[in-house]
Amino acid sequence: MIALQKSATEKVRRVAKGEAGQLRIGYISSACSNFLPDLVRQHSVSHPNVQVTLLDLTVHGQQQAFKNNDIDIALTSPISDAAQPMELKTELIYNDEFVLVLPQDHHLTKVPSIALIVLRDSPFIVFKREEAVGLYEQTLNAFKAAGVTPLISSQPRSMQTLLVEVGAGLGIGIAPHCIKRLVSNTCAFVKINDVSVSIPLVAQYKHSPMNPTVSSFVNLLAERKSEIQRLVSPQ
Structure with missing residues (x-):
C-alpha cells in the first residue's frame, strides 16, 4: 500500500512538472516539416514519459481543435486580433516569404x-x-x-x-x-x-492556466529558435 501511494505521488509530481502526461501538437506540415521531427525527438529524449501526438491541421482546423480541447499547442499562421481567443498566447517562430x-x-x-x-x-x-x-x-x-x-x-x-x-x-x-x-x-x-x-509562423497555446507539458515544449522552442530560423531561411 505504501509503495502504491509513493508511486501515485511520484506520478502526480511528474505531471505537475511536465515530466509526464500528454502533449498534442497541431502543425502546418509545409511550414514545420524540416524542424519539427528533430524538435519532438529532442523533447522526447528529455521527457520520455510525455506522450506526444502530432496533428497535421490547417489554421482553421487548429482553431477548431483548440475549441474542442483536442490540441495543447499549435504551430500556425496568426489570425486577426478580433478572431483570436483571449486565452491563447502567440509567439513568433520565424518569418517566411x-x-x-x-x-x-x-x-x-x-x-x-x-x-x-x-x-x-x-x-x-x-x-x-x-x-x-x-x-x-x-x-x-x-x-x-x-x-x-x-x-x-x-x-x-x-x-x-x-x-x-x-x-x-x-x-x-x-x-x-x-x-x-x-x-x-x-x-x-x-x-x-x-x-x-512577411509570413509569420507562430506558436499558440493556452497560458492561463499553463499546461506543464506545453511549458517545457515552449521553452525548447525558445532555445532552438535561432537554429530553426537559420534552417528555414529562404535565402
Missing part, C-alpha cells in the same frame, strides 16, 4: 526571380481563404503591392493540392517559400522580386 509556383514546363522556370506583375494575366491558384484567413489576406496584400488584380482560378484546401493543380497546368501558384519542402516533381519555385510580405 512568398514564392511563385510554376509548372515545370513554364518558360520562366529558369529565371532567378520574377516580378509578379509580369504574370498579371495568368490564372492564379491560392490557398483557400476559409482554411487560413490570415495567409489569404497576406496573399491579396502581395498582389496589391505589385499592382495586380488577380484572376483566382482555384483555392485548394491543402498546399499539396496546390502543387498538383499547378503541375497539371491549371494556373500559377503563389504560396509561402516553405511549400518547396513538399513533394513535387512537376513544379518549379521562383522568387518574387517586386513584393516583400
Whole structure:
C-alpha cells in the first residue's frame, strides 16, 4: 500500500512538472516539416514519459481543435486580433516569404526571380481563404503591392493540392517559400522580386492556466529558435 501511494505521488509530481502526461501538437506540415521531427525527438529524449501526438491541421482546423480541447499547442499562421481567443498566447517562430509556383514546363522556370506583375494575366491558384484567413489576406496584400488584380482560378484546401493543380497546368501558384519542402516533381519555385510580405509562423497555446507539458515544449522552442530560423531561411 505504501509503495502504491509513493508511486501515485511520484506520478502526480511528474505531471505537475511536465515530466509526464500528454502533449498534442497541431502543425502546418509545409511550414514545420524540416524542424519539427528533430524538435519532438529532442523533447522526447528529455521527457520520455510525455506522450506526444502530432496533428497535421490547417489554421482553421487548429482553431477548431483548440475549441474542442483536442490540441495543447499549435504551430500556425496568426489570425486577426478580433478572431483570436483571449486565452491563447502567440509567439513568433520565424518569418517566411512568398514564392511563385510554376509548372515545370513554364518558360520562366529558369529565371532567378520574377516580378509578379509580369504574370498579371495568368490564372492564379491560392490557398483557400476559409482554411487560413490570415495567409489569404497576406496573399491579396502581395498582389496589391505589385499592382495586380488577380484572376483566382482555384483555392485548394491543402498546399499539396496546390502543387498538383499547378503541375497539371491549371494556373500559377503563389504560396509561402516553405511549400518547396513538399513533394513535387512537376513544379518549379521562383522568387518574387517586386513584393516583400512577411509570413509569420507562430506558436499558440493556452497560458492561463499553463499546461506543464506545453511549458517545457515552449521553452525548447525558445532555445532552438535561432537554429530553426537559420534552417528555414529562404535565402
